Each structure stands twice: as structure tokens, then as C-alpha cells.
Amino acid sequence: MTFRQARYDEPLIWEIREPAGTDPVELEGVPAGLRRKAPLAWPELSELELARHFTRLSQMNFGIETAFYPLGSCTMKYNPRVAELLARRDALLGAHPAQPEETVQGLLELLYELEGALGKITGLPHVSLQIAAGAHGEFIALLMTRAYFEERGETERTEVLLPDTAHGTNPASASMAGFTPRELATDRGLIRARALREELGPRTAAFMLTNPNTAGLFEEEILEIADEVHQAGAILYYDGANLNGILGKTHPGKMGFDVAHLNLHKTFGTPHGGGGPGDGALCAGERLAPYLPVPRIKREGDRFRWDYDFPRSIGKVKTAFGNVGLLVRAYVFLLAHGESGLTAVTERAVLNANYLARRLGELLPRPFSPLVKHEFLLSGAPLKERGVRTLDLAKRLLDEGVHAPTVYFPALVEEALMVEPPETESKRELDLFFEAFRRSVQDTPENLHAAPQNLSVGRVDEVKAARELLLSWKDLRRRSSPAPEG
Amino acid sequence: MVRWIPDPERENPQLLAALGLTGTDELFRDIPAAARVGPLGLPGPLEEPEVISAVDRLLEKNQPRKGLDSFLGSGLYDRPSPAVVDGILQRSEFYTSYTQYQAEASQGMLQALFEFQSLWVELTGMEVANSSLYDGDTALGEALLMARRLREGRYFLVPQSLRWERKSILSNYARGPGARLKEIPQDSRTGRLDLGFLEREARNDCFGVLVEYPDSWGLLQEDLPRLRGILGDVPWVVSADPLALTVLDPPGKWGADLVVGEGQGFGIPPSYGGPLLGLMAARRRDLRHLPGRLVGATTDPTGRRAFTLTLQTREQHIRRSKATSNICTNQALMTLAFLGYASAMGPRTLARMAGAMTARAHELARRLGTLPGLVAPRFSAPFLYEVPVEVSALAVKDFLRGLLSRGILGGVPLYDPRPGSPPPFFPGYMAAVGPATSGRSLDRYAAAAQEVLQDREGG
Ligand SMILES: Cc1ncc(COP(=O)(O)O)c(C=O)c1O
Numbered sequence: 038m039t040f041r042q043a044r045y046d047e048p049l050i051w052e053i054r055e056p057a058g059t060d061p062v063e064l065e066g067v068p069a070g071l072r073r074k075a076p077l078a079w080p081e082l083s084e085l086e087l088a089r090h091f092t093r094l095s096q097m098n099f100g101i102e103t104a105f106y107p108l109g110s111c112t113m114k115y116n117p118r119v120a121e122l123l124a125r126r127d128a129l130l131g132a133h134p135a136q137p138e139e140t141v142q143g144l145l146e147l148l149y150e151l152e153g154a155l156g157k158i159t160g161l162p163h164v165s166l167q168i169a170a171g172a173h174g175e176f177i178a179l180l181m182t183r184a185y186f187e188e189r190g191e192t193e194r195t196e197v198l199l200p201d202t203a204h205g206t207n208p209a210s211a212s213m214a215g216f217t218p219r220e221l222a223t224d225r226g227l228i229r230a231r232a233l234r235e236e237l238g239p240r241t242a243a244f245m246l247t248n249p250n251t252a253g254l255f256e257e258e259i260l261e262i263a264d265e266v267h268q269a270g271a272i273l274y275y276d277g278a279n280l281n282g283i284l285g286k287t288h289p290g291k292m293g294f295d296v297a298h299l300n301l302h303k304t305f306g307t308p309h310g311g312g313g314p315g316d317g318a319l320c321a322g323e324r325l326a327p328y329l330p331v332p333r334i335k336r337e338g339d340r341f342r343w344d345y346d347f348p349r350s351i352g353k354v355k356t357a358f359g360n361v362g363l364l365v366r367a368y369v370f371l372l373a374h375g376e377s378g379l380t381a382v383t384e385r386a387v388l389n390a391n392y393l394a395r396r397l398g399e400l401l402p403r404p405f406s407p408l409v410k411h412e413f414l415l416s417g418a419p420l421k422e423r424g425v426r427t428l429d430l431a432k433r434l435l436d437e438g439v440h441a442p443t444v445y446f447p448a449l450v451e452e453a454l455m456v457e458p459p460e461t462e463s464k465r466e467l468d469l470f471f472e473a474f475r476r477s478v479q480d481t482p483e484n485l486h487a488a489p490q491n492l493s494v495g496r497v498d499e500v501k502a503a504r505e506l507l508l509s510w511k512d513l514r515r516r517s518s519p520a521p522e523g
Numbered sequence: 524m525v526r527w528i529p530d531p532e533r534e535n536p537q538l539l540a541a542l543g544l545t546g547t548d549e550l551f552r553d554i555p556a557a558a559r560v561g562p563l564g565l566p567g568p569l570e571e572p573e574v575i576s577a578v579d580r581l582l583e584k585n586q587p588r589k590g591l592d593s594f595l596g597s598g599l600y601d602r603p604s605p606a607v608v609d610g611i612l613q614r615s616e617f618y619t620s621y622t623q624y625q626a627e628a629s630q631g632m633l634q635a636l637f638e639f640q641s642l643w644v645e646l647t648g649m650e651v652a653n654s655s656l657y658d659g660d661t662a663l664g665e666a667l668l669m670a671r672r673l674r675e676g677r678y679f680l681v682p683q684s685l686r687w688e689r690k691s692i693l694s695n696y697a698r699g700p701g702a703r704l705k706e707i708p709q710d711s712r713t714g715r716l717d718l719g720f721l722e723r724e725a726r727n728d729c730f731g732v733l734v735e736y737p738d739s740w741g742l743l744q745e746d747l748p749r750l751r752g753i754l755g756d757v758p759w760v761v762s763a764d765p766l767a768l769t770v771l772d773p774p775g776k777w778g779a780d781l782v783v784g785e786g787q788g789f790g791i792p793p794s795y796g797g798p799l800l801g802l803m804a805a806r807r808r809d810l811r812h813l814p815g816r817l818v819g820a821t822t823d824p825t826g827r828r829a830f831t832l833t834l835q836t837r838e839q840h841i842r843r844s845k846a847t848s849n850i851c852t853n854q855a856l857m858t859l860a861f862l863g864y865a866s867a868m869g870p871r872t873l874a875r876m877a878g879a880m881t882a883r884a885h886e887l888a889r890r891l892g893t894l895p896g897l898v899a900p901r902f903s904a905p906f907l908y909e910v911p912v913e914v915s916a917l918a919v920k921d922f923l924r925g926l927l928s929r930g931i932l933g934g935v936p937l938y939d940p941r942p943g944s945p946p947p948f949f950p951g952y953m954a955a956v957g958p959a960t961s962g963r964s965l966d967r968y969a970a971a972a973q974e975v976l977q978d979r980e981g982g
Contacts, residue, residue, distance in 0.1 A: 050638055050866055059870050062878035064770055065885045066905045071743055073772050079645055081869020084607045091611040098631030100619035108621060115527055116619050119571050128582035133595040134796030135935040137927055143584030144795055157563045169657035170852035180695055209839035209849035215699035218844045255553040286551050287558045309621040310856030311632040314798035331941060345940045352691035356658040357796020372577055373525040375568030384547040385528050385535065391550060392538045408553055435628045463529035464537055489627045495823035497626040502821035502833040508651050510641035513820055
């Protein structure tokens with residue numbers, strides 16, 4: 038164990054400097070009753086203080102460029118530097134969304150091209166980029182589904198079905214859109230068309246499915262599933278979080294899905310930003326296309342404009358047109374790979390996953406089928422005999438200088454670990470991870486419980502955090518919690 | 524082709540061999556033949572220099588902003604940001620990381636998010652803030668849903684001035700609970716909210732009230748300090764501009780329940796409308812209803828201060844269908860821009876800037892207001908750095924087009940561009956003044972406006 042993370046006693050900005058206070062300012066036409074009276078308690082730092090503060094904080098943070106980051110379901114692949122470079126061009130950064138279309142023809146063309154490519158990749162040709170992230174796409178597509186059934190007078194369709202392997206955003210989006218979500222049990226990680234048929238009915242609005250699913254398995258009965266859903270008159274929704282496992286092999290359109298969201302921050306290599314921003318896309322087939330948000334880009338000869346003339350559209354769903362800065366990065370990813378490159382992405386991602394699954398399978402049991410797509414599950418249940426939990430293993434892996442896999446999801450596997458080694462990881466990195474994993478699994482329970490020890494802090498007391506709820510500098514000052522040492 | 528996949532020619536066969544396979548096809552045998560796709564019809568791969576020239580070729584088709592004076596705003600602003608801010612965003616430890624599920628490996632980002640929450644709490648005068656939503660408009664949508672969790676009812680009251688986009692987005696967020704928007708009339712001369720209406724309707728099957736600060740017409744409501752008394756215990760949502768809060772009393776002081784906003788103006792370039800930053804602050808008593816992630820302070824086993832995501836039982840990955848929101852990926856990185864910009868500029872500089880912009884906006888209103896065919900400001904209520912301008916002489920679209928041909932991006936029109944939409948309250952647009960708006964650019968604006976109006980008279 039040679040890894041050591043930086044460990045600074047880095048103060049909060051309020052502890053670096055006292056707040057400067059505010060001087061009275063001239064505020065033309067604003068009555069005294071509205072003007073700020075209490076000065077803002079907020080420090081102003083010199084540029085060097087600021088740069089040093091954030092540099093130190095960054096050194097206490099794992100990113101993809103710091104560490105192997107096999108976080109399952111999140112597709113933590115390399116974020117190409119050239120995309121960062123191009124996303125900082127003035128022509129993009131300076132463009133205001135209210136600029137007349139004739140002044141932003143280049144950007145419109147880029148977005149149009151991106152929509153076209155995503156339409157081909159998904160087989161669902163009608164695309165909106167006004168989507169902030171995956172969950173937002175789910176919510177919007179379900180609102181479109183509502184509009185569709187309302188128009189048809191099928192208002193009794195109030196239920197959204199999903200497998201028990203579904204990501205938490207799926208049921209949450211269904212509730213938010215006013216549906217009642219109902220989770221279906223899977224059989225060895227898979228949905229069976231016959232069993233699904235029993236659950237579908239005149240109340241079903243949609244069935245939401247991720248394929249490959251969150252167990253890393255391809256839903257082999259997908260064509261039968263699509264038939265059943267359509268025979269019941271419902272919408273088949275594709276959660277595109279796992280598109281990295283099927284690029285160029287199959288696509289949601291061919292599988293029979295009516296609508297799909299994409300997480301471009303996963304499959305198309307745009308950065309995850311410490312939790313966001315991501316960038317989404319919603320791709321629809323003929324059934325739901327009329328309801329997509331406005332505006333949509335229209336090409337007229339070699340000119341492009343925003344088209345608002347979609348009378349059945351649900352309207353607007355987010356400020357402006359989407360996370361355009363990220364969409365440009367996704368476009369860069371697409372251009373660089375081209376069609377053959379996208380297939381190569383999936384082939385390598387799936388190869389990496391199966392290789393690592395085979396190796397890690399020597400250390401912990403793997404539920405379900407041995408053949409996986411781009412990610413796989415392990416169960417940490419056998420560790421319990423030694424009084425060790427998956428959580429301990431995850432913390433112990435951090436000590437090796439690698440990020441932990443996703444843990445405790447999906448819930449149907451006891452003590453689950455979900456591992457995703459994207460295509461940008463080399464065989465050497467996978468072998469090193471295997472060694473780190475082996476050392477971790479085989480370490481003593483004492484060490485596993487004490488982990489992590491090589492990071493900027495030891496195991497964080499989450500229970501205390503939830504009890505004390507110190508959520509701001511004000512709370513800290515009020516409760517005069519322990520100041521940083523040193 | 525770029526080399527982002529490590530040496531596939533040599534490594535793929537090694538990996539296959541370790542699996543006892545001869546080709547990758549065997550890895551996809553679980554995909555039924557009838558679901559397989561042929562060629563997608565995408566172009567071939569490009570080398571990095573080709574990618575750069577392809578993207579640059581497209582971007583060069585945009586009209587360069589250099590030659591244009593911009594008065595575009597309406598919630599999104601082009602304000603110069605110190606270079607040190609982008610330096611923070613370029614730290615790959617931040618931008619290539621994901622959500623802080625492993626707190627010990629993510630202390631840097633967690634501390635920054637904690638500082639950001641602290642800042643939004645400070646600006647709004649509220650008690651708690653989450654660590655970002657997608658943008659100001661969806662934050663408003665989430666506020667509507669949260670208000671609905673706090674109180675039963677059918678109607679959410681919104682100001683008549685509310686931009687059409689916000690109304691449309693809000694209506695979509697209202698669909699789930701079957702809620703309806705109802706407009707609070709505003710006085711056609713002063714722009715003041717109808718308090719009698721508010722008092723009546725707040726008690727009439729209403730679960731929340733929105734006031735913007737300033738509103739979509741740029742106006743400040745002088746009655747804000749008395750609103751709590753009028754609304755009783757109906758959840759009160761304020762949508763506030765962060766820069767305005769450096770010079771105005773915070774909504775928390777008057778008893779607002781939720782304060783949302785768009786954080787883009789703080790260190791985030793307009794970038795054709797995204798990525799943005801949705802802000803939300805609330806009262807502590809409502810914490811369990813709050814959407815989005817929260818960072819809290821705690822300790823490690825040695826008593827060392829540490830940070831972690833907390834109250835995750837509100838969130839979709841734990842609570843699933845009963846979560847307070849479906850949000851997962853948020854806008855975390857943009858909070859670093861907000862925090863970096865705010866700390867680099869400091870509250871004194873920002874307040875002075877807001878004051879200077881306000882003076883300049885009043886100057887612009889005076890200059891445009893003297894031209895026959897324009898009314899500026901359209902209302903008598905106080906305003907800051909954004910002026911409501913009514914165009915009576917010709918169509919707003921044609922007026923703005925005339926300005927553009929003279930090198931002026933004059934403002935953001937108020938009409939809803941969807942065919943068949945009702946006309947806006949007044950035919951006009953919003954002209955925003957920025958920190959870089961000079962006296963000379965006001966001269967150019969006034970001269971151009973005069974020309975467009977005269978051309979109109981002539982022909
Ligand atoms: C399977 C699955 N579905 C949906 C989502 C939600 O996507 P986002 O985080 O972009 O909102 C995720 C993200 O983690 C996911 O893994």
C-alpha cells in the first residue's frame with residue numbers, strides 16, 4: 038500500500054479571512070425599505086488564496102484522472118481533453134440563448150448534427166436536447182406519455198411498471214409525473230415476457246427498462262417484452278444509462294422502445310463534474326414525437342432555426358435549450374469515434390467487464406449469468422462470516438488509491454458491488470485493480486473496519502452528520518463545532 | 524482515430540484469450556439476431572486535429588460577438604469572470620469526479636459544496652440550501668412541488684409578468700400533482716402586484732405563491748416586506764437574482780419559505796444557455812421536504828472535521844418512488860464557479876457593480892424613453908439593471924431586427940413564439956445592462972433606436 042492522499046487542514050473560506058463587510062452603495066430608484074441593511078458575512082479572497090484553496094481541495098478528491106473509477110452504472114470513462122478545449126471557444130461561451138438565429142448558425146448546425154447522429158444511434162429519429170440529465174429525461178418522457186394518453190382519452194392509464202433492478206430515478210420520475218410506479222420482481226436478474234404479460238393491463242401507461250440492465254445483463258426477451266407492452270397499448274421506455282454496452286450492436290428503436298433518454302455524460306464521455314452538470318437527450322419514435330418539448334431545430338436549405346410550431350408539444354421543460362456546453366463535448370466524442378469507433382467502444386467496454394468479472398469472480402461470488410455487458414455484480418455476502426461488510430471493502434479499496442464500485446445497488450443482490458470498467462481502461466489497470474481488490478478482500482477484519490487510513494480523513498461519521506445537520510458555515514459557527522486542527 | 528481506447532489491436536486479443544474466446548462476437552450472443560442492427564450511417568472516425576477543425580469550422584459560422592453591443596439578459600447574463608474561476612473548473616480532480624458517494628475520497632468537492640451552500644444561505648437570509656438543481660427554471664418547478672408537499676391545494680399563484688418559458692416549465696412540473704397556475708394581476712401602470720387579489724386567492728385552494736425578485740419585467744415589488752402577513756401560512760416562494768441580493772434585503776428576512784434562483788450570472792458563461800445552476804434555499808423546519816443533495820459537516824474517528832452527503836433518505840436512490848425529487852446528476856461543478864466568482868469578486872465589488880449597472884440602466888431608460896414610439900421604463904415600479912421597454916411604433920421583432928443590423932443586440936422580446944399564443948401584456952422587450960456596458964454603448968443604442976424608428980416613419 039503505497040498510496041497516500043494529500044491531507045490538508047484546509048479551512049473554510051470564512052476561516053481564511055474575516056468577511057469584509059459591505060459599503061453603502063448608490064442604488065438609483067430603489068426605496069430604502071428594499072435595500073440591504075445587514076452586511077453580507079462573506080469573505081473576499083486574493084486570487085492566490087483562492088487558487089491555493091481550491092488546489093488543495095482538489096488534491097483531496099478522486100477524479101477519473103486521479104484514479105481508476107469503476108463506479109457501476111455511471112460509465113466513468115476518460116473525458117477527452119480536446120472536448121474541454123473546444124467547449125471553451127468564445128463562439129460558444131459568449132453566445133446568449135436569446136441571440137437571433139442568424140447570429141448562431143454554427144451552433145445550431147452543430148446541435149442539429151448531434152441530434153441526427155443520436156437519432157441514428159438510438160433508432161429513434163426525433164430528438165430533443167433540452168434535457169438536463171437522465172432523470173430529467175425520464176420525467177419529461179413520462180409527461181409526454183401522459184399527454185399522449187390524455188389525447189387518446191385513455192386517462193385510466195395511471196400506472197408505470199418497472200423491474201426491481203431499476204435505478205431509483207425511474208420510480209421517482211414516475212411519481213413526479215403523477216403516475217403510480219409498481220416494481221416487478223425479476224427472475225435471475227431478468228424480466229420474463231410471460232410474467233410481464235400478467236402485470237400489464239388497461240391501467241399500464243408505460244414500462245421502463247434499462248438494457249443492458251443494472252445487473253449488467255442483456256434482457257434477452259426484449260423483443261417479446263416489446264410485443265407484450267405494445268399489445269397492452271402501453272409505452273416502452275428505454276433508460277439509456279447503459280447504452281455503452283450495446284453501441285452499434287443493437288439500439289432502442291430496433292428493440293421496440295418508443296422513447297429513450299440518453300445520459301451523454303456516461304456514454305459520450307462528457308465529464309460528470311463532481312455530480313453534474315450532465316447532459317441528456319430524449320429520442321422518440323413516431324408515437325411520442327409530437328409531444329417532444331419545443332423549440333426544435335429545423336433545417337431550411339443550409340439555414341437553421343428554432344421551430345416552435347408543434348401544437349401537441351408539452352412546451353418547455355428547462356431554461357434555454359439544454360446543457361449546450363456539454364452537448365458540444367458529446368459532439369466532439371462522436372466526431373472522433375465515428376461509426377466504427379462507437380462499435381469499438383462497446384466491444385472494449387464489454388471485453389473489459391467480462392475480463393474483470395472473470396478475475397474478480399475468483400474472489401467473490403457473482404450472481405446470475407456469467408456473460409455480462411459493460412458492467413457486472415459481485416456479492417460481498419461471504420465477507421459477513423468474518424464480520425466484514427461490502428461497505429468496509431469499499432472503504433478499504435479507497436486506501437489502494439482506486440475508487441470503489443457502486444455499492445448496495447441493485448437491492449436484489451445481497452451486499453452488492455457493481456463494477457464498471459469502461460473502454461478507456463487498459464488491461465494493466467484492470468490487473469492492478471484485481472490485485473488491489475484481492476489485497477482488500479484478504480485483509481484482516483480489523484484493517485477493513487479501520488479503513489480508509491490513507492485518505493485526507495478517516496471513515497466519516499454519517500450518522501452524526503444526519504443527527505446534527507450542520508449544513509452551512511452559519512450552523513458550524515452557531516454550534517461551534519471542532520475547528521480544523523493545526 | 525483518436526486513441527482513447529488503450530491499444531485495442533494488442534490488448535483486445537489478450538483479453539479475449541484470457542476469456543477463452545476467439546472474437547468479440549461471442550460476447551454479444553445474448554442479443555437476439557432480430558434485434559441486431561446493421562450500419563448506422565454515421566461518418567468515419569477523425570483524428571484530433573480534424574476534430575478541432577471540424578468544430579471550429581462550425582463555430583466560425585456564428586456571427587462574432589466582438590462587433591456587437593449586447594443588452595441580452597432575462598435571467599442569463601454575460602458578465603466577465605476572473606480567469607482564476609475557470610482555473611478552478613479545470614482541475615480534473617473536480618470535473619472528472621462524480622457524486623460524493625465515498626465521502627473520504629471526495630472531501631475536496633464536499634467542502635466546496637458546503638461552502639457553496641453556506642454562501643446561498645448567506646445571500647438569501649434563509650436557513651438551509653441544497654447543493655444545486657439543474658437551472659433556475661427547473662428549481663422553480665421543484666419549488667412548486669415542494670410547496671405542494673407542504674400544503675394541500677390546487678392553485679399556485681404566479682405573477683402576471685412571469686416569462687412565458689417559466690410559465691410553460693412550471694405548468695409541466697405542476698402536471699404530476701394536477702396543480703394549476705393562477706396569475707396575480709399587476710397594475711398596468713405601476714406594475715405592482717394586486718394585493719387584494721393575493722389576500723383573497725391565498726385562502727382559496729392555494730398551496731403556494733411565487734414572487735420574483737426582480738420579476739420578469741425587471742420590477743421590484745415594494746410590498747415584499749408585508750407579504751408574509753398577507754399570505755398567512757401559505758408557502759411563499761421567492762425567485763431571486765443572486766447579484767440583486769448583494770444590494771437588496773434578503774427574502775429570508777420577510778419570512779419567505781423557499782428562495783430559488785439562477786446562479787449563472789456568478790462565474791458561468793452564457794454558453795448558449797447551459798450549463799446553468801439552479802439554486803434553492805429553505806427553512807430548516809422543511810428540510811425533509813427539500814429536493815436535491817445536501818452536504819453536512821461531521822467528524823472522522825479522530826475527531827477531525829469532515830464532510831459528507833446527508834439526509835440521503837430524501838433522495839431517489841434510497842427512497843425511490845417516495846423521494847422528494849427524481850434528481851440525481853445535478854450541477855455540482857457550477858457551484859464551484861459560483862463560489863469562486865463570489866469569493867474572487869467579494870461582496871463589496873459585486874454590490875458596487877450592481878449599483879453602477881442600475882445607474883446605467885436608468886440612464887438607458889431615460890435615453891430610450893425620450894424616443895417617440897418607445898416607452899421606457901414601461902412601469903413606474905423600481906427596477907435594477909434590466910429595463911422593460913414598450914415598442915408601440917412597430918413590431919417588437921422588427922425593431923430588434925433593426926437594432927441588430929446596426930450592431931446592437933437590443934434585448935429579449937416578451938412574446939411567446941409558439942403559434943397561437945396570446946399576446947404579451949405589452950408589446951415589448953427587456954434590455955439588460957451589464958458590467959461592461961459603457962456610456963458609449965448607450966450612445967450607440969440610442970442612436971440606433973432612433974434610426975430604426977425614423978426609418979419606420981419614412982417607409
Ligand atoms: C440506470 C440509471 N438510470 C438513470 C440514471 C439517472 O441519470 P442522471 O444521473 O443522469 O439523472 C442513472 C444514473 O446514475 C442510472 O445509472
